[in-house]
Amino acid sequence: MAVLRARFFSILYAYRNQVSSFQWNARMYLIHTIVFGAALGVRRLLFNFFVLSLGYDEALLGTLITVNNLTALVAALPMGYLADRWGRKKSLIGSGLLISLSIVIMVIFPSAGMFVVTNFIMGLGMSLSSVTMGPFLMENSGDKERTYLFSFSSGLNTAAGFIGNWLGGYLPSWTGAYLHVDALSSRAYGAAMIAIAAISVLGIIPLIMFKAKSLKASERASIASIGYIKDHAWQFSKLVIPMLITSIGAGLIMPFMNVFFRNVHFRSDSQIGTLFAWGSLAMGIGLLIAPVLADKIGKIQLVVITQGMSIPFLFLLGFSPWYWMSALAYFFRLALMNMSSPVYQTFVMEEVEPKARATVASLVSMASSFGWAFSPMVSGWIQVEYGFKPAFTITLIIYVISIYCYWRFFLRGKTGFTKAKRLAERAI
Numbered sequence: 001m002a003v004l005r006a007r008f009f010s011i012l013y014a015y016r017n018q019v020s021s022f023q024w025n026a027r028m029y030l031i032h033t034i035v036f037g038a039a040l041g042v043r044r045l046l047f048n049f050f051v052l053s054l055g056y057d058e059a060l061l062g063t064l065i066t067v068n069n070l071t072a073l074v075a076a077l078p079m080g081y082l083a084d085r086w087g088r089k090k091s092l093i094g095s096g097l098l099i100s101l102s103i104v105i106m107v108i109f110p111s112a113g114m115f116v117v118t119n120f121i122m123g124l125g126m127s128l129s130s131v132t133m134g135p136f137l138m139e140n141s142g143d144k145e146r147t148y149l150f151s152f153s154s155g156l157n158t159a160a161g162f163i164g165n166w167l168g169g170y171l172p173s174w175t176g177a178y179l180h181v182d183a184l185s186s187r188a189y190g191a192a193m194i195a196i197a198a199i200s201v202l203g204i205i206p207l208i209m210f211k212a213k214s215l216k217a218s219e220r221a222s223i224a225s226i227g228y229i230k231d232h233a234w235q236f237s238k239l240v241i242p243m244l245i246t247s248i249g250a251g252l253i254m255p256f257m258n259v260f261f262r263n264v265h266f267r268s269d270s271q272i273g274t275l276f277a278w279g280s281l282a283m284g285i286g287l288l289i290a291p292v293l294a295d296k297i298g299k300i301q302l303v304v305i306t307q308g309m310s311i312p313f314l315f316l317l318g319f320s321p322w323y324w325m326s327a328l329a330y331f332f333r334l335a336l337m338n339m340s341s342p343v344y345q346t347f348v349m350e351e352v353e354p355k356a357r358a359t360v361a362s363l364v365s366m367a368s369s370f371g372w373a374f375s376p377m378v379s380g381w382i383q384v385e386y387g388f389k390p391a392f393t394i395t396l397i398i399y400v401i402s403i404y405c406y407w408r409f410f411l412r413g414k415t416g417f418t419k420a421k422r423l424a425e426r427a428i
Contacts, residue, residue, distance in 0.1 A: 025140045026149055028206040029092075030156055036096065036203035037157040041164020041280065042171060042196040043103060045273055048258055049172075050189035054110055058259060062380020064119045065255045069372035071123025072130065072365065079124070080131045080362035088139070089210045091132040096204040098125030103197040107190045123369075130365040135357050138349050146350075147291040147299070150342035155287035158338075161280035164196075169273015171195065183269070232356070236363060239348050242405040244367035246307075249398030251375025252382075252391045253318070257330070260388055265323040275327055282331040286339030299347040300410045303340040307403050310336035311396065318392030337399075 022030070048061055083091040099122055106118035133153075141149045175195070176188035253260070261267045261275065286306075294302045313336065316329035345364070352360050379391045 021142070021145045022149060022152075023140050025210050026137070028209050029136065029140075030153060031206040032092070032096075032203050033153055033156045034160045034203075035206075036200055037160030038164040038167070039196045039200035039203060040099075041161035041276075042168035042199075043164075043193065044161075045165050045168035045258055045276055046172065046189055046192055046196075048256070049184075049269065050110075050186065050193060051115065052259075053184060053186040053189050056112065058256070058383050059380045060112060060115075061256070061259070062376040062378070062383075064115050065251075065376035066373050067116050068119040068123045068126070069251070069369045069376070070374070071120045072127040073369035073373045075124055075127040076131055076362040076366040076369065079128045079365075080358050083128060083132045083135075084358060088132055088136040089207060091128055092136070093204055093207045095125045095129035095132070096200065096207065098122070098128070100197050100200045100204075103193055103200065107193045107197075110186065110190065127365060127369070130368070131358065131362045134345055134349055134361040134364070138354075138357060147294055147343060147346045150346045151287050151291040154338075154342040155284045158280045158284035158287060162277045162284065165273050165276035165280055167273075168192070168196075169270040169277070172269060232352075235352070236360060238409040239351060239360065240363050240367045242402045242409065243344075243364060244370055245398060245402035245405060247368050247371030248375055249371065249395040249402070251371035251373070252379040252395045252398075253388070255372070255376050256379060256383065256388075256391075259383075261323075261326075264388060265326060267323070275330070279331055279334045283334040283338050286335035287342060290339040290343050294343045299343045300406065303344050303347075304403060304406050304411060306336045306340045307399070307406070311399060311403075314392070314396055314399065318388065318395075 051061055051064065052058075079091075086094065102118040102122040102125065105121070106115055137149055137153065138146070171192040172188040173183040175191035176183035176185065179187055179191060181187045258272050258276070261272050262269075267275070290302065290306075297305070310333050313329040313333040317326050317333055320326045320329065348360060348364060349357055382391050
């Protein structure tokens with residue numbers, strides 16, 4: 001107990017020192033992350049239920065998720081160029097407006113065709129945000145606090161998701177009572193979605209408060225030339241391929257976790273919302289611990305170890321017959337699989353020259369969106385025909401392949417990996 005207490009306070013001390021050095025723009029972005037993250041947490045929980053309440057099935061859900069992420073995939077490079085022309089501030093504000101607008105339109109015009117259109121709009125907004133975030137954080141942080149800023153941003157986002165998921169579990173009941181309709185009706189879900197659209201607009205205010213920042217040409221992220229991309233194709237490929245493979249597996253199951261707990265374990269909206277809230281908290285804790293561990297064992301070592309440790313919990317999540325075990329595995333899987341994500345983003349940004357960072361951010365966004373663009377459509381069909389177990393089985397295999405790629409590209413033959421593994425086991 002004394003050792004755990006000492007480690008806890010050492011983590012707090014490290015964070016206090018690093019957070020105090022965050023720049024003004026970074027602090028404003030973190031406030032935006034809290035508000036916008038809470039709104040999107042509600043949206044992630046309720047959107048599937050809103051569509052199903054209108055009489056549509058999981059196959060359409062898969063199609064809509066595919067449209068959203070396929071748009072983000074195709075738009076990544078064009079959005080990278082647009083972000084360069086607009087600047088980071090205008091790009092982030094534009095992204096917030098697009099996402100908020102998409103939520104409002106889908107509620108006002110709740111048809112299958114309009115769902116496709118609004119998911120296209122949301123995909124554009126998410127793509128613009130994704131390609132802007134990495135270069136923005138790089139340009140507004142120093143070498144010392146950079147990993148902490150990336151992880152703190154992701155940690156706050158998931159902590160906000162904790163609030164959003166908890167709120168989302170109860171919001172349809174509140175809106176349903178106000179409208180005198182059933183909490184599971186499309187009107188209750190629609191009113192809840194309108195409420196979160198209003199909250200997401202509030203999240204744009206901190207972005208408006210950004211201060212202009214002067215950067216040297218060598219420090220500014222930009223879209224690299226085609227010739228530069230060709231000359232560094234293998235370097236870029238190694239950085240992107242593992243994320244691409246991971247996204248294919250994640251897209252099979254993660255967009256449907258609320259449906260999984262409702263259909264397989266027969267949980268109510270409020271129970272699922274509470275579960276997702278605690279899951280977000282577990283992931284947030286993992287994200288906050290990650291930079292401290294990365295300082296001790298190395299960034300890429302942390303990626304391989306934590307993602308590898310998540311595999312048994314993914315198996316329990318998908319195949320346990322008991323809800324309590326599946327829920328517990330869900331917490332551990334979220335924390336372990338995702339805690340290394342901002343650490344790897346920092347690693348990627350540091351591996352390339354400043355002039356290539358916007359390009360790599362676009363490629364990373366495309367890789368992350370690829371699986372989520374195509375896998376949900378396949379998974380929706382699998383669920384309708386065979387249930388969830390085949391989707392979990394395929395995801396397990398794909399995750400093992402992606403972890404091998406991280407090891408093969410960056411750690412094979414490095415003697416420090418065994419030492420890092422021992423340190424990680426003691427730290428975790």
